[in-house]
Amino acid sequence: MARLTNDRNSCPVSILMNLLSGPWTMYIIWKLSTSGPMRFGALRRQVEGISTKMLTERLRMLEQEGIVHRHYEPTVPPQVTYSLTERAGELVAILDQLNGLAQRWYGDLPDCGAPQAQTEALEETTVLF
Amino acid sequence: MARLTNDRNSCPVSILMNLLSGPWTMYIIWKLSTSGPMRFGALRRQVEGISTKMLTERLRMLEQEGIVHRHYEPTVPPQVTYSLTERAGELVAILDQLNGLAQRWYGDLPDCGAPQAQTEALEETTVLF
DNA sequence: TAAAGTAGGAACCTCAAAGTAACTAGTAGT
DNA sequence: ACTACTAGTTACTTTGAGGTTCCTACTTTA
Numbered sequence: 657m658a659r660l661t662n663d664r665n666s667c668p669v670s671i672l673m674n675l676l677s678g679p680w681t682m683y684i685i686w687k688l689s690t691s692g693p694m695r696f697g698a699l700r701r702q703v704e705g706i707s708t709k710m711l712t713e714r715l716r717m718l719e720q721e722g723i724v725h726r727h728y729e730p731t732v733p734p735q736v737t738y739s740l741t742e743r744a745g746e747l748v749a750i751l752d753q754l755n756g757l758a759q760r761w762y763g764d765l766p767d768c769g770a771p772q773a774q775t776e777a778l779e780e781t782t783v784l785f
Numbered sequence: 786m787a788r789l790t791n792d793r794n795s796c797p798v799s800i801l802m803n804l805l806s807g808p809w810t811m812y813i814i815w816k817l818s819t820s821g822p823m824r825f826g827a828l829r830r831q832v833e834g835i836s837t838k839m840l841t842e843r844l845r846m847l848e849q850e851g852i853v854h855r856h857y858e859p860t861v862p863p864q865v866t867y868s869l870t871e872r873a874g875e876l877v878a879i880l881d882q883l884n885g886l887a888q889r890w891y892g893d894l895p896d897c898g899a900p901q902a903q904t905e906a907l908e909e910t911t912v913l914f
Numbered sequence: 915t916a917a918a919g920t921a922g923g924a925a926c927c928t929c930a931a932a933g934t935a936a937c938t939a940g941t942a943g944t
Numbered sequence: 945a946c947t948a949c950t951a952g953t954t955a956c957t958t959t960g961a962g963g964t965t966c967c968t969a970c971t972t973t974a
Contacts (some may be wrong), residue, residue, distance in 0.1 A: 758797030
């Protein structure tokens with residue numbers, strides 16, 4: 657059984673939660689939502705600590721779920737840009753509420769990837785998420 | 786690093802998501818919200834497949850987070866009743882939205898986690914979870 | 915007399931998810 | 945010539961979360 661407890665054969669919420677549960681997943685979505693579309697390498701640098709394997713895996717999954725869009729440019733060193741879909745917008749909206757709740761419950765100490773006012777690509781804040 | 790990626794030292798949403806992410810957790814909350822306060826054994830029978838270890842662990846955690854209330858009655862075979870707190874209400878409200886979203890995305894496969902006819906106690910076997 | 919229910923606690927075990935490292939092709943820079 | 949960057953893929957290794965099993969002490973039921 658293990659982690660397959662709530663799998664495809666379960667109800668919609670389970671599917672959705674399962675999808676969001678994994679490590680990195682929410683963080684990736686949040687980053688894409690706050691910093692906008694990004695190329696693979698940039699994203700990997702933003703989500704510090706993640707391995708290429710994990711990032712690829714998560715992105716593929718999110719793409720398959722229609723949450724992330726993958727734009728492949730077959731230039732000589734290939735350029736792949738990831739962005740959120742409209743679907744993701746609905747999701748982020750709810751996540752935002754969850755964020756509000758969390759802020760109230762656990763105090764508003766580190767603003768998790770600041771909904772606005774991000775200094776785009778760079779930033780070394782270490783307060784992430 | 787593993788699953789400790791988003792731990793206490795992270796932002797509020799991470800804490801909250803982390804807390805909800807684990808297997809069974811959401812399901813337990815949902816059961817308590819739809820079926821009302823329940824004793825340990827009843828809950829274990831409702832959340833079919835869960836081990837006592839897991840159920841205990843999750844309940845302790847949820848209690849610690851102020852989401853679940855534990856009422857201990859020191860009768861001869863002890864009676865322990867679990868119920869949701871007011872905090873939980875706020876959470877369930879948002880979870881409800883997530884549910885709505887999930888229904889739209891993944892179609893409304895009706896009852897989740899009610900694989901068999903449930904005979905336990907009260908409960909209206911509506912669209913739980 | 916034996917089994918079952920009550921609410922767990924403690925010890926041991928397993929396997930799948932996550933991490934690590936090496937590798938790809940083609941180009942640009944030093 | 946030798947790096948490094950691009951966006952990954954593949955194979956190997958590990959570890960810890962969750963499962964399983966046995967235990968409690970007392971009562972009620974068959």
